[in-house]
Amino acid sequence: MNFWLFKSEPDAWSWDQQVAKGAEGEEWHGVRNYQARNNMRAMKIGDRGFFYHSNIGKEIVGIVEVCRESQPDSTTDDPRWDCVMIRAVQPMLRPITLEECKAIPDLKDMVLVNNTRLSVQPVSAEEWSFLCRLGGVDP
DNA sequence: GCCAACGTTGGC
DNA sequence: GCCAACGTTGGC
Numbered sequence: 001m002n003f004w005l006f007k008s009e010p011d012a013w014s015w016d017q018q019v020a021k022g023a024e025g026e027e028w029h030g031v032r033n034y035q036a037r038n039n040m041r042a043m044k045i046g047d048r049g050f051f052y053h054s055n056i057g058k059e060i061v062g063i064v065e066v067c068r069e070s071q072p073d074s075t076t077d078d079p080r081w082d083c084v085m086i087r088a089v090q091p092m093l094r095p096i097t098l099e100e101c102k103a104i105p106d107l108k109d110m111v112l113v114n115n116t117r118l119s120v121q122p123v124s125a126e127e128w129s130f131l132c133r134l135g136g137v138d139p
Numbered sequence: 140g141c142c143a144a145c146g147t148t149g150g151c
Numbered sequence: 152g153c154c155a156a157c158g159t160t161g162g163c
Contacts, residue, residue, distance in 0.1 A: 009161085033146075033160095054161060098162080117145055117160050 003123040004039065004049035005112060006064065006086065015051050015061045018088045025067040025087030028120070029075045036120035040084045041070045049086065050123065050131065052112070059095040063137060064088055093136030106130055 006028060008014070018026060031037055043066045051062040068085035101107045107130065111121040123131075132139040 007161090035146095058162075115145090116143090116162065119160080 002043070002047050003125060003128040004043065004047060004066075005052055005060075005121050005123050006049050007052045007054045007119045007121075009055045010053045010057060011055070015053065015088070015091065018051060018062070018064065018086070019091075021087065023067075023087055025085045027074060027085050028083045029073045031073070031083055031120060032081060033119065035118055037081060037083075039120045039122060040082070043069060043084050045069055048089070048128070051088070054119075057095070058098040060092060060131065060135065061095045062088055062091045063132075090137060094134070096131060096135050100134075101131075104130075 013026075028040065031040065045066055045068070047066040049064045049066070050060045051064050052058075052060050064086040066084050067087045070082045070084050072079065073081040073083045098112065101110060102113050107113060107127060110123070110127055111118060115121070129139040
């Protein structure tokens with residue numbers, strides 16, 4: 001299984017909205033960046049990811065699961081763009097801020113810390129378990 | 140609101 | 152294929 005991180009501005013799409021979608025999940029549409037798209041294309045059903053609030057909060061707030069593999073993005077006719085569907089699994093018991101991640105030596109290589117602009121990014125297994133422990137949830 | 144980092148576009 | 156101009160993201 002691989003691990004990922006999905007960024008969203010809570011003004012546009014928040015964790016609460018994601019939770020409200022329930023087990024059905026929601027398309028992670030609107031991504032118009034090749035790197036982010038390629039990351040989604042690499043995802044398998046059951047892969048897990050962190051849900052991160054950018055701009056407001058700047059923290060990891062929950063855990064999601066890929067529930068449909070990459071398919072054409074329904075919000076565009078442009079065939080270049082597709083996206084996965086994700087569903088909320090559980091909230092972080094304790095959200096983890098970007099500030100915190102930056103201060104932790106074990107996380108110094110995290111994409112979140114080093115490439116602020118990539119909206120869908122990989123997370124290593126080590127980073128995943130570390131952050132889950134920190135956030136009070138099961139890896 | 141500003142600006143750094145980065146991606147994309149388009150002229151040559 | 153290079154690179155300047157421009158647009159966007161997202162932290163601060």
